Amino acid sequence: MTNSIYDTSDTEKIISRIQSLTTESTGAWGEMTVDQMLQHCTAAIEVAFGEKELTVKWMMRILGKLAKKKIFNSEFQPNSPTASEFIFSDSYDFETSKSTLIQKYSRFSNEGKSAITVMKHPFWGNMTYEDWDKLMWKHLDHHLRQFGV
16 A cells, blocks of 8 residues: 555654654764754655745756656665755754644645645656655655654
8 A cells, every 4th residue: 555645644644753753863874963854854845835946957857857767666765865955954943843844744635736836846857746646755754764763
């Protein structure tokens, strides 16, 4: 059974995992702290809502389109590269970051597909609602596993 960002039950499971994070949670890989990871995941969601823009060079746009099918149909790998707009190196208020991520992620199940306003991702190219479903679920699940939840 595949998990879906549009399913209320699946969203509740993700939110429960987010809520189990603490300021002491540490990543099994990478350099992000837990508060930076929360900011990172929120920023990725904001792209789907048209609230955050990415600058992607033409060569990377081609690479994204070519790799999309493979990446979307496999597990995300630790230490994968990310866009500079998704790198957060400061310290952030943990509770605020956690609350914001939960609120933004909940929009998928609360509003359904209408929450998504961007159908052409700057890196991955043309997106369907199913593509967004896979991308958003896999990305957040990847980082929650990174931090042990």
